[in-house]
């Protein structure tokens with residue numbers, strides 16, 4: 001598979017009141033076209049920063065990031081970004097929010113309606129088309145964000161803990177849908193999560209970051225017979241093995257963290 | 262289908278709400294009548310009607326104005342000044358606010374000049390406007406417009422500047438053009454602030470018109486008050502004030518209605534509480 005995104009010696013340093021906060025260090029990573037890459041790591045290790053840089057919202061302090069054969073220097077419209085914090089437009093209802101990218105592309109109202117309806121159904125928000133974001137629960141808002149990014153239909157999806165606020169059942173359902181869409185449409189997805197089950201279920205590879213300053217500890221390859229069944233995968237022996245290995249890698253940091261505190 | 266689940270209530274609850282509201286208004290009315298009665302009875306005993314008049318004479322003056330057609334004539338003049346002044350000030354202020362909100366560098370350069378003009382009490386400009394425009398309706402319109410301008414201008418500027426950066430990033434990532442960015446994010450986001458400015462400035466437009474009339478004019482409600490005071494006609498002064506109260510209450514009610522209609526996404530959760538406010 002071809003490389004779509006590549007990080008070359010990337011460091012990211014934030015300036016806060018004259019102090020330097022080193023968020024990411026020596027990141028070398030190749031994301032392949034059509035792969036489902038999961039990123040895990042302790043809170044504050046720079047995962048969201050990683051996605052922000054791919055989207056072109058932040059610039060690396062050192063090193064370069066390539067998307068395709070071009071260096072990322074400004075807003076990267078090839079990616080759809082589902083941010084950690086939902087950024088729905090509060091004055092637009094659910095329909096209006098999901099359809100906004102289609103408006104930008106210049107689709108007519110009726111064309112938009114069909115696409116929007118499809119994704120509203122997919123995320124289970126039928127009946128809430130005309131609700132405003134402040135009338136929705138946190139999990140419902142996240143689902144609107146998911147529908148919005150899917151409706152945008154970008155080449156690459158950046159997803160920052162998209163299912164964190166959902167209940168276990170709904171999470172499984174949406175994991176299944178996302179995996180299906182990704183496989184069918186050969187999308188590249190970079191997906192951040194704190195949930196190891198989710199990481200093993202979805203990832204073709206899992207990147208494990210160390211605590212701040214974030215460095216790449218390991219990249220773990222995950223393979224299951226395709227098509228994966230998100231409901232049954234967790235009961236296989238292999239799943240348990242992957243889960244255990246990732247847990248080991250992460251818990252080194254947790255132990256270290258306890259000592260500092 | 263069930264798009265109103267959050268705002269609609271069962272019938273019994275609505276009826277109950279209606280009943281408590283009715284009670285509220287009856288209580289308010291009772292207090293008003295009581296106060297007027299007290300005023301009327303104490304007038305001539307404790308209160309000197311020469312200085313404070315009494316409800317019956319005020320009412321008589323109002324009726325006289327109404328019958329002669331004076332009331333409508335003067336109210337119409339004041340309303341015109343207020344509305345034209347408001348619209349003019351709001352348009353220019355809103356446009357300037359949006360423009361300087363986008364031209365960040367220009368706004369920074371002009372900032373001290375804008376603040377200097379802003380710090381001037383606008384009413385002090387009245388003599389200048391009289392000099393330029395005479396004592397007709399134009400001078401009141403301009404006075405009201407200048408006051409409204411600054412209120413709307415500063416709110417619009419703040420609104421454009423305070424657009425959530427995440428919302429802007431989000432829409433840029435979807436490939437929006439500059440115009441789409443403005444039309445789909447900046448303007449609607451600033452609109453809440455602009456609306457606050459508009460709402461605030463309605464009473465100020467009325468103030469501008471009335472002050473202008475009191476300073477120099479021969480028509481309008483402000484003139485009525487000024488003229489009555491000059492004649493030592495206290496009842497006339499109070500009647501004029503009463504008319505002003507009615508005008509400003511109606512204007513505020515109109516604004517509230519418009520806000521409810523166009524800012525639904527913002528007001529939904531305040532509606533329940535605001536009924537007692």
Ligand SMILES: Nc1ncnc2c1ncn2[C@@H]1O[C@H](COP(=O)(O)OP(=O)(O)OP(=O)(O)O)[C@@H](O)[C@H]1O
Nearest residue numbers: 014016021023042043044045046047048049050212
């Ligand atoms: N805009 C910023 N300015 C200054 N420091 C920042 C900024 N954004 C992030 N940081 C710092 O960079 C580090 C990494 O932040 P980041 O948001 O990428 O973490 P994360 O891995 O996504 O954490 P979480 O799992 O809690 O979301 C943190 O220590 C944070 O304080």
Ligand SMILES: [Mg+2]
Nearest residue numbers: 047048084160
């Ligand atoms: Mg994060």
